[in-house]
Each structure stands twice: as C-alpha cells, then as structure tokens.
Amino acid sequence: MAGNKQWAAPLRNVVVLLLVWEVVGRLDLIADGALPGVSEILIGLWNDRSDYPLHVWETLKASGLGFVIGNLLGVVAGIFFVLIPVSLRVFRGLNIAIFALPPIAIAPILSLTLSGLTPRVVLAALGCYFVTMTATVIGLSQSDSRAADLIRVYGGSNWLIMRMVQFRSALPSILSGFRVAAPNAVLGAILAEFGGGGRWGLGAYLLGSLGRAEPERLWGIGVVATLIAGLAYGVFALMSHRFVGASRAVTMNMSVPEKAGDGSNRPLSSILAGAMAVLLPFLFWWAFIRLLDVPAMISKTPIGVVEYLFFSPAAQSAQERLIAALWETLPITGIGLLCGLSFAFLLAISSRLFPAFLRAFMPVALVTQTMPLVALTPLLVLLLGRGTSLTLWVTISVTFFPAFVILAQGISMVPRATRELAMAYGASAGQELRIITIPASMPYLFAATRLTVPRALLGVMIAEWLATGKGLGNLLNQSRGYMDYGMIWTVAALSVILAVVFYQLVVVVERRVLLRMGMSTAE
Amino acid sequence: MPSGGITFHGVCKTFSGRGKTIEALRDMSLSCPSGSFTAIIGPSGCGKSTAMRIALGLEDADKGAVLIEDREPQDATRAGLTGVAFQDAALLPWRSVRQNVEVPLEVLRKNIRDFAPDVQHLIELVGLKGYENALPGELSGGMRQRVAIARALVTRPRVLFMDEPFGALDQILRRQMNLELQRIWQESQATAFLVTHGIDEAVFLADRIAVMSANPGRLSVVIDVPFERPRKPELFSDPAFHALCDKVAEVLHGGQ
Numbered sequence: 001m002a003g004n005k006q007w008a009a010p011l012r013n014v015v016v017l018l019l020v021w022e023v024v025g026r027l028d029l030i031a032d033g034a035l036p037g038v039s040e041i042l043i044g045l046w047n048d049r050s051d052y053p054l055h056v057w058e059t060l061k062a063s064g065l066g067f068v069i070g071n072l073l074g075v076v077a078g079i080f081f082v083l084i085p086v087s088l089r090v091f092r093g094l095n096i097a098i099f100a101l102p103p104i105a106i107a108p109i110l111s112l113t114l115s116g117l118t119p120r121v122v123l124a125a126l127g128c129y130f131v132t133m134t135a136t137v138i139g140l141s142q143s144d145s146r147a148a149d150l151i152r153v154y155g156g157s158n159w160l161i162m163r164m165v166q167f168r169s170a171l172p173s174i175l176s177g178f179r180v181a182a183p184n185a186v187l188g189a190i191l192a193e194f195g196g197g198g199r200w201g202l203g204a205y206l207l208g209s210l211g212r213a214e215p216e217r218l219w220g221i222g223v224v225a226t227l228i229a230g231l232a233y234g235v236f237a238l239m240s241h242r243f244v245g246a247s248r249a250v251t252m253n254m255s256v257p258e259k260a261g262d263g264s265n266r267p268l269s270s271i272l273a274g275a276m277a278v279l280l281p282f283l284f285w286w287a288f289i290r291l292l293d294v295p296a297m298i299s300k301t302p303i304g305v306v307e308y309l310f311f312s313p314a315a316q317s318a319q320e321r322l323i324a325a326l327w328e329t330l331p332i333t334g335i336g337l338l339c340g341l342s343f344a345f346l347l348a349i350s351s352r353l354f355p356a357f358l359r360a361f362m363p364v365a366l367v368t369q370t371m372p373l374v375a376l377t378p379l380l381v382l383l384l385g386r387g388t389s390l391t392l393w394v395t396i397s398v399t400f401f402p403a404f405v406i407l408a409q410g411i412s413m414v415p416r417a418t419r420e421l422a423m424a425y426g427a428s429a430g431q432e433l434r435i436i437t438i439p440a441s442m443p444y445l446f447a448a449t450r451l452t453v454p455r456a457l458l459g460v461m462i463a464e465w466l467a468t469g470k471g472l473g474n475l476l477n478q479s480r481g482y483m484d485y486g487m488i489w490t491v492a493a494l495s496v497i498l499a500v501v502f503y504q505l506v507v508v509v510e511r512r513v514l515l516r517m518g519m520s521t522a523e
Numbered sequence: 524m525p526s527g528g529i530t531f532h533g534v535c536k537t538f539s540g541r542g543k544t545i546e547a548l549r550d551m552s553l554s555c556p557s558g559s560f561t562a563i564i565g566p567s568g569c570g571k572s573t574a575m576r577i578a579l580g581l582e583d584a585d586k587g588a589v590l591i592e593d594r595e596p597q598d599a600t601r602a603g604l605t606g607v608a609f610q611d612a613a614l615l616p617w618r619s620v621r622q623n624v625e626v627p628l629e630v631l632r633k634n635i636r637d638f639a640p641d642v643q644h645l646i647e648l649v650g651l652k653g654y655e656n657a658l659p660g661e662l663s664g665g666m667r668q669r670v671a672i673a674r675a676l677v678t679r680p681r682v683l684f685m686d687e688p689f690g691a692l693d694q695i696l697r698r699q700m701n702l703e704l705q706r707i708w709q710e711s712q713a714t715a716f717l718v719t720h721g722i723d724e725a726v727f728l729a730d731r732i733a734v735m736s737a738n739p740g741r742l743s744v745v746i747d748v749p750f751e752r753p754r755k756p757e758l759f760s761d762p763a764f765h766a767l768c769d770k771v772a773e774v775l776h777g778g779q
Contacts, residue, residue: 146613153579154630154678155601164629168617 013360035383036216041223044216051205056224058200062117063189066124067232070185071132071178073125078136078174082166083158086273088137093277093500094284099130100499102458103188104465104473105492107195108480112488113294120192120201127184135177139170175240182232186225194465195480210378210466218378285493300489308486318487321475322494328471329460330498332388336395337449337456344400345445348407352437353429358408365408368401377459381467391463391471398459403448410444410522411437443522446510453506454499461495527557528714529578529682533587536573546739547573550587553733553742557592557681560708560715562729564722564771570740571718572610575686578716579607592681599682603631606680606713608688612667614659620646621655624674631678638677645673648707665696672704676711683713687720701727702756709753722768722775727754734774744774 018038025037036044045052081088103123110119143166151161193203202225209217282302289299300308309318351358377394384390414437427435464473472491479487514521536548548570555561563571576582578589580596591599599605606627614623624642625635635642646655649669659667668688675683688704689697701724708715708728719725725732732746748767750758758764 144613146609146611147615149581149609150607150613150626151630152581153600153605153607154603154627155597156630160630164626165615168615 013363017364036219040216041219044214045220045223048217048220052224054200055202055205056228058198058204059120059186059189059193059202059225060228062120062192062201063124063185063228065117066121066126066188067128067178067181067185069121070125070128071181074129074132074177074181075136075174077129078133078140079162079167081133081137082140083162086269089270089273090276091280094280095130095133096500096503097281097496098126100454100503101126101496102454102461102499103127103191104194104458104461105476105495107192108476108488109492110192111196112298112485113289113292119196120189123188123192124185125188127188128178128181131181131184132174132177135173135180136170139173139177140166142173143169172240172243175236175243179233179236179240182236183229185232186229190225191462206378210381215382218382222376222379281496298485300486302493305486305489305493309490312486314486318490321487322490325470325472325475325491326494329457329464329473332391332471333395333456333460336392336460337399337452339392340396340399340452340456341403341445341449343396344403344407344448345441348404348411349433349437349441351408352411352433362405362408365401365404368397377462377466380463386467386469388468388470391460391468394463395456395459398455399452402455403452406448406451406522407441407444410447411441414440439517442517443514443519446506446514447522450503450506450510453502457495457499457502527592527681528559529553529555529561529716530590531574531578531587532589534574534577534584534589535586536570536577536582536584548577548584549739549741551740551742552587553745555714555716555731557714558712560717560728560730562717562719562725562732563735564719564725564732564775565735565740566737566775568740569735569737571735572686573740575684575716575718579605579684601631603627603633603678604681605684606675606678606682607684608668608671608675608686610687610690612659612671614667614670616659619656619658620651620662620670623659623670624677626674627678633678641679642673642677645676648676648710649673649703665692665700668692668700669703672707676707676713679711680713683708683711683715684718685716686718688717689724690720697721697724698756698759704728705752705754722771723759723764726764726767726771727758732771734771736775746771746774 021035022037022039025035025040029035077091081091103126107119107123110122114122140162147165147169148161151164156164189201190203190206193201194207196204198204202221206218206221209221286301289301292299296304309315309322312318347361351361376397380390380394380397384393460471461473461476464471465477466473468474472495476488476491479485479491510521531551531553534548534551536546538545538547545568547568551570551574553561563574565571573582577584578591578596580600589596592604594602594604615626618626621642624645625638628635628638628642643655646652649672651666651669651673654662654666659670662670668691671688675685689700692700705728715728717725717728726748729748732748733742734744734746735741736743746767750764
C-alpha cells in the first residue's frame with residue numbers, strides 16, 4: 001500500500017499537467033498555437049509515422065554505438081585513473097575539456113574531418129565519457145577501505161583489490177553514470193546531425209522541420225527524442241537500484257580515508273603534472289589531425305588556428321567578427337546562468353519550507369534531465385520568437401533544472417539531527433534556513449555551478465545557431481556556409497577554452513570558499 | 524636468533540599531514556613468543572593499530588623492523604603465515620558466508636576446492652552451520668564477527684592478528700565471543716596478537732598485556748597474566764581477575 005501512495009501524488013500531478021496542457025493547447029492560448037494540445041501532438045506523430053522509423057533508427061544507431069564506446073572508454077579510463085592516481089592529474093585538462101566542450105561547437109569539425117556515421121558516434125561518445133569516467137572513479141575510490149586492507153594483508157595486488165572489491169562495489173555508481181550518459185548520447189548524435197547535413201536522423205528531421213509552421217511535428221520530434229533518452233535512463237536507473245542492495249557495506253566504515261599518494265606534496269612533480277594537464281588537450285588535437293590525414297586547408301592544428309587568427313591576410317576581419325560574436329554571446333551566457341542558478345537556489349531552499357511542493361515538482365525536474373536539450377530549443381522558438389529573450393530563456397531552462405536537481409538532492413542530505421537540533425531550541429523556519437540549510441547547501445551550489453557553466457554556453461550557442469542569428473553559434477553556422485575553415489576551428493577552440501576557463505574559475509572559487517567553511521566539495 | 528612468533532625491534536612511525544606531524548609510535552620493542560597470546564591495550568591514538576598495520580605490512584616503519592616467524596611482514600603475509608580480523612567484520616556484502624571465508628584462499632591463489640572441508644569445519648567451529656549461503660546483510664553483528672574469525676583462520680595461520688574484533692558488539696555477546704575465541708585459538712595453536720580497548724577482554728584472553736600510552740605512542744609496560752587455561756567464564760567474577768583488571772587500569776591512567 002505504501003508503494004501505491006508513493007506513486008499516487010506524482011501520477012495525479014502528471015495527469016493534471018497533461019489535462020491543462022491539452023486545454024491550453026486546443027484553445028491556442030499560447031503564442032497563436034505554438035503549444036499544441038497533447039492529442040494534437042499525438043495525431044501529428046501518427047500522421048508522420050512513415051517518416052519516423054528511418055530517422056529514429058539513424059539516431060538510435062549513432063547514439064547507441066556512441067553510448068557503448070563512450071561508456072567503455074569511461075569505465076576503462078576510470079579504472080586506470082584509480083590504479084595510477086597521478087594519471088588523473090595529468091589527464092585533468094583533457095577530461096575537463098571533454099566535459100566542458102559545447103558539442104555543437106565541435107560538430108562541424110567532426111563533420112569536416114570524419115565521414116559517415118562517425119561524427120555522430122564520436123559526439124555521442126564524448127557526451128558519455130566524462131559522466132561515466134567520473135562515476136567510475138568516485139565509485140571505485142569510495143569502496144570499503146577495510147575490505148581492500150583485507151586483500152592486501154594476504155599479499156593481494158592493487159589489481160586484485162580492483163577485481164575482488166572495488167569494481168563490484170562501484171557497480172551501482174557506474175550504472176548511474178550510464179543513466180546520466182544516456183540523454184547525453186542522444187543529444188550528441190542529434191547535434192552532430194545538425195552539423196553534418198545528412199538526410200536521416202532526428203536532428204536532420206528537426207532541422208528540416210524548423211522552417212515550416214508545424215508546431216505539432218517539432219513537438220513530436222521532441223517527445224520522441226525524450227522518450228529514447230528517457231527509456232535508456234529508466235533501464236539503467238532500475239539496474240542501478242537493483243545492485244545497490246547487495247553492495248552497500250553492511251556496517252559503517254569508521255576508518256579515516258587515506259590521503260591519496262599522488263605525489264601532490266612534491267612541488268616538481270606537481271608542476272609537471274599541471275603542465276601536462278594543460279598541454280595534453282592540444283596534443284590530442286594535434287594528434288587527431290595528424291592521424292586522420294585530412295587536407296591542411298580543411299583541418300587546422302593549434303598552430304594553424306593561431307596563424308589564421310593573427311598572421312593571415314584575413315586576420316583583421318576574423319578578429320573583428322570574433323570579438324563582435326563574443327560580445328554578443330558572453331553577456332547573455334552570464335545573465336542566463338545567473339538567473340537559472342538563482343531560480344534553482346531559491347526554489348530548492350524554499351522547497352525545504354514547503355516539502356509538498358518539492359514532492360510534486362521533483363518528478364517534473366527529473367523528466368527534464370532526460371530531455372535532450374536541442375529538442376527544447378525549437379519549441380521555445382515557437383513560444384518566444386527569435387529574439388534575445390529566446391536565448392535567455394533557453395539558457396535559463398538548460399541550467400535551471402539540473403541545478404535544481406543537484407541542490408534539492410543536496411539539501412535533502414542535510415542530516416535530520418542537525419535540523420532537529422535547531423528546532424529543539426525553538427528556531428523559526430527562517431532561522432533554520434539561515435543557520436543550517438543555506439550554509440549546508442553551499443557545496444551543492446558550487447557543484448551545480450560547475451555542472452551548468454558548460455551547459456549555459458551550449459544552450460546559448462544552440463539558440464544562436466538555430467534561431468537568433470547572432471553571436472558565436474551563428475558565426476559557426478555561417479562559417480560552415482562560407483567554408484571558412486579557419487573560423488570554424490577558431491570558434492570551436494575558443495568555445496572549448498572559454499568553457500574550460502569558466503569551469504576552472506568556479507573550481508578555484510569553490511576550493512577557497514569551502515576550505516574557509518571547512519567543507520569538502522560535493523561531486 | 525630465530526625465535527618465531529612476532530618481534531618488534533625499535534619500531535618508529537610518524538605521520539604528517541596538514542602541517543602537523545604525529546608521532547604514532549616511538550621506539551616500540553616487544554616480542555611475542557610462538558604460540559603465546561598477547562593483548563595490546565591503550566587509549567585512542569597510542570599507536571596500537573599502527574603497530575598492527577606495520578606488522579601486517581600495510582604500513583612501513585620509519586625506523587626499526589618487525590619480524591613475523593622470522594620473516595619480513597610482507598613475505599610472511601604472502602606466504603600465508605598470517606590471519607587477520609579487523610575492528611569490523613569488513614565482509615564483502617555481495618558474497619555469501621562461505622565465499623567470504625574463502626577470500627584469503629583466493630588471494631593466495633589456493634585451490635578452493637581442496638579447502639572445502641576446512642572451510643566447512645571452520646564455519647561449524649564458529650557456530651554458523653546452516654548459514655553457509657547467507658549474505659552478510661542477513662546476519663546479526665555477532666554472526667558477522669564470527670565469519671570474520673573463521674576467515675582469519677582459514678589459511679591455518681601461524682600468527683593471528685585481531686584489531687578490536689569485538690569492538691562493535693555488546694558486552695554480553697562480547698563475553699560469549701571471548702570464550703569462543705579462546706577455544707578456537709587453543710585449537711589452532713597460533714601466536715595471537717589482539718588489539719583491544721577492553722581491559723577485561725585483555726585480562727581474560729591474554730598471556731601478556733602490553734599497555735601503551737599516547738603522545739607519542741609508545742609501549743609503557745608489559746603485564747603477565749598468570750591464570751591457567753582453559754579459562755572458564757567463572758573467572759570473570761574472580762577477585763584475582765578483578766585485581767589484575769584494576770592493575771591494568773591503574774597503569775593505563777598513570778601512563779597518561
């Protein structure tokens with residue numbers, strides 16, 4: 001019975017939401033019918049039923065293959081990083097670059113240098129790699145240190161500990177990595193379809209339908225993309241849940257965690273690892289081009305980009321266009337990010353005061369996690385037109401939901417006893433917030449910021465590419481049309497570098513603040 | 524001179540972290556003859572667990588050395604001479620009782636099938652017959668601890684290390700387990716090294732009690748326990764037993 005009750009409230013909310021949607025849609029209340037009713041979307045899906053199988057199959061193939069490859073790489077890399085801790089520092093730059101790179105920025109590059117299905121698979125795999133790698137590293141390093149000691153006491157090697165203890169106990173974490181990676185894979189495949197100009201795939205379908213005034217079809221494509229990602233999300237959520245039961249330590253591990261012996265106290269090796277971390281992404285870039293053997297006119301090495309931007313005849317004009325685009329993109333990214341995060345923070349904190357609201361809203365927020373965010377942009381175009389407000393709203397919506405989920409889950413982890421202590425002395429709800437909930441949520445606020453910085457940039461660039469015709473996203477799209485390869489590579493490199501720099505800034509501030517507050521960072 | 528058992532020769536160990544250095548062990552020398560039962564007792568931070576971790580080869584000593592059956596700790600563990608039971612059962616939650624007992628055999632690359640009767644015998648010895656296929660999550664705290672004891676004995680160790688093996692149990696269960704441990708140890712004839720917080724546990728089980736003190740961690744005195752074996756539960760209420768407990772307590776508090 002308890003299970004029934006648990007499901008009843010969210011189910012009721014979903015039904016109410018769908019009903020309201022249907023009525024509003026049928027009456028064309030929003031932006032002259034930009035929001036069709038649920039039944040209209042379903043009818044649209046039925047009418048287009050002959051189009052979907054090929055598009056879906058194409059996207060499924062690319063994202064599925066990318067999902068497998070990216071996750072495999074993620075798990076193997078995670079195991080490697082845990083077995084050889086110093087490698088994590090050396091690869092840090094590359095890992096962050098992969099995490100932070102806006103997929104849309106490198107989609108044109110991949111389409112230029114690779115052929116067929118490969119660019120889609122690569123972009124899907126890139127979307128999975130970081131999530132799964134992080135989940136693997138966290139899962140492996142959080143395994144029971146006492147069990148590891150036991151193996152070591154009998155002369156077992158690190159590899160044996162990995163095999164007998166760590167890997168099995170990291171399984172739930174790895175599976176939840178797969179869960180989060182699933183929508184990323186679909187997103188990556190669709191974005192590559194945008195840049196690739198192929199005939200089939202949901203991305204191509206979306207791009208082709210964008211110009212026509214058929215809101216039902218755009219919504220239909222969005223729903224299908226979300227369903228694919230949501231299904232994969234659900235399957236791995238279920239598997240992860242199954243495995244947790246048998247892998248949680250039966251008793252609490254009270255022993256102090258060992259400090260990782262990664263040589264961080266030796267200044268020389270520390271500097272060396274840092275330098276490697278910065279150099280490695282460029283080395284990979286260079287090696288990528290060398291190995292592919294693409295004509296030098298199309299593919300630019302790091303040196304090629306510097307040449308183009310500063311020493312070529314077109315340098316002057318390139319710099320001007322780039323600066324104008326940055327001036328357009330950066331402020332709106334910042335504002336959107338700030339708004340999204342503030343909304344999420346305020347809502348998450350106040351949901352502490354109104355738990356019923358949180359219970360109702362959380363499922364909605366979780367559903368948006370499975371939604372590939374490209375599917376969102378065309379819908380917002382329908383609702384908001386193609387102005388700057390569109391870019392802002394896309395950015396807010398891609399940052400708000402993930403930030404809210406992290407914050408709400410983080411806040412719910414504040415130990416009950418801590419809160420009850422304040423209550424026991426008669427603290428008001430406001431006092432409790434000020435003294436306990438807000439300080440306790442700081443690590444999660446930073447974690448949310450770290451996570452959403454790259455998403456904000458991606459959101460802005462997608463909106464610019466698809467709709468507004470301004471800024472970096474547009475410059476990228478235009479350069480594709482003009483076959484201005486130097487600019488394509490420059491924008492791609494610059495947006496990755498920007499995302500990494502922003503990310504790194506947040507990390508530095510986070511460490512400072514949390515150290516002062518005596519807290520550790522949340523993952 | 525070869526003597527077997529466990530010998531600590533002037534072992535020193537300092538830890539450094541966050542600008543502070545902690546002297547966990549200063550010049551510890553102790554020898555536990557073959558087949559004896561030694562209990563190590565002391566306040567938190569006196570280095571008793573560190574001493575054990577060094578003897579097990581989990582940490583290296585800064586100075587001095589430990590010999591297990593006249594070998595380096597890591598050689599001894601690799602040769603399967605040592606058995607160990609930690610503060611907490613530390614069972615692998617996804618393995619059954621039998622599979623958990625088999626872990627050391629697997630690590631030492633023994634053929635598990637050859638040891639099947641041994642494993643069964645040990646599981647029965649610790650009173651878990653019928654629970655061979657249960658998962659740790661289905662067992663009580665005392666039962667889990669007994670699995671850990673069986674696991675510690677499965678390699679037929681010459682030296683048995685125990686770090687507060689009953690620390691998480693209540694007083695009643697603890698006494699019961701003490702009795703069982705004495706029986707099992709006598710049967711195994713191994714050299715036993717028990718790290719504990721419990722004075723009565725140490726006095727009941729050990730031939731000798733090494734009392735340690737903190738800041739820096741060091742050995743302050745070794746007290747002999749004269750009671751005959753096998754020791755009966757009645758010993759817990761013997762005045763001589765209490766007198767010895769008081770003596771240990773006195774040294775413990777004086778040592779600070």
